[in-house]
Amino acid sequence: MSVPPFATGLQLLFSHEQIAARVAVMGAEISRDFRDEPVLLLGVLKGAAIFLSDLARALTVEASFDFLGVSSYGKGTKSSGEVRLTKDLDESMQGKNVILVEDILDTGLTLNYLKKLISAHQPRSLRIAALLDKPSHRVQPVHADYVGFTIEDFFVVGYGMDCAERYRNLPDICILSPEMR
Ligand code: IMP
Numbered sequence: 582m583s584v585p586p587f588a589t590g591l592q593l594l595f596s597h598e599q600i601a602a603r604v605a606v607m608g609a610e611i612s613r614d615f616r617d618e619p620v621l622l623l624g625v626l627k628g629a630a631i632f633l634s635d636l637a638r639a640l641t642v643e644a645s646f647d648f649l650g651v652s653s654y655g656k657g658t659k660s661s662g663e664v665r666l667t668k669d670l671d672e673s674m675q676g677k678n679v680i681l682v683e684d685i686l687d688t689g690l691t692l693n694y695l696k697k698l699i700s701a702h703q704p705r706s707l708r709i710a711a712l713l714d715k716p717s718h719r720v721q722p723v724h725a726d727y728v729g730f731t732i733e734d735f736f737v738v739g740y741g742m743d744c745a746e747r748y749r750n751l752p753d754i755c756i757l758s759p760e761m762r
Pocket of ligand 1: 625628653683684685686687688689690691692735736737738742743744
């Protein structure tokens with residue numbers, strides 16, 4: 582497939598074929614862990630939307646969806662360090678097997694904030710699935726149960742991830758160089 586014109590200058594990190602293979606393995610792991618129990622996939626908007634839709638189809642257990650909106654980056658590429666809820670849950674998490682689905686685990690601030698928020702709803706279990714993990718940037722310790730790829734300190738876009746709302750619809754994950762931000 583040719584690179585769309587708006588994506589020139591980006592460096593490929595993971596192709597859509599590599600992502601699909603990894604997401605299939607993550608789906609199999611989650612299906613094995615939950616066997617016959619239904620799960621609720623709780624996606625963090627907007628970056629995790631594409632990952633969640635692919636992960637959901639890689640599951641062999643029953644899955645329902647809900648979404649939370651958070652903002653910590655504004656229009657830039659550096660976390661403001663302050664997490665703000667922009668969309669709350671639609672349904673109760675009480676007694677459910679919740680899997681929090683996140684695009685990138687970076688400083689850990691977002692996931693720690695969301696873990697507290699969801700735990701207050703008394704789910705039956707709470708696990709975290711993150712497509713990417715950037716451990717070198719961690720400010721707060723946080724453990725993800727399912728991780729797609731561990732990456733270095735790159736700023737990445739595509740497959741749902743953005744820079745000031747651009748590049749989300751790229752099928753691959755690419756590195757955005759500092760001069761393009
Ligand atoms: P944390 O609170 O610093 O862990 O930030 C997590 C959120 O920051 C992710 O869900 C992304 O929305 C955003 N983020 C962190 N690193 C990147 C990146 O390299 N590209 C795009 N978004 C990122």
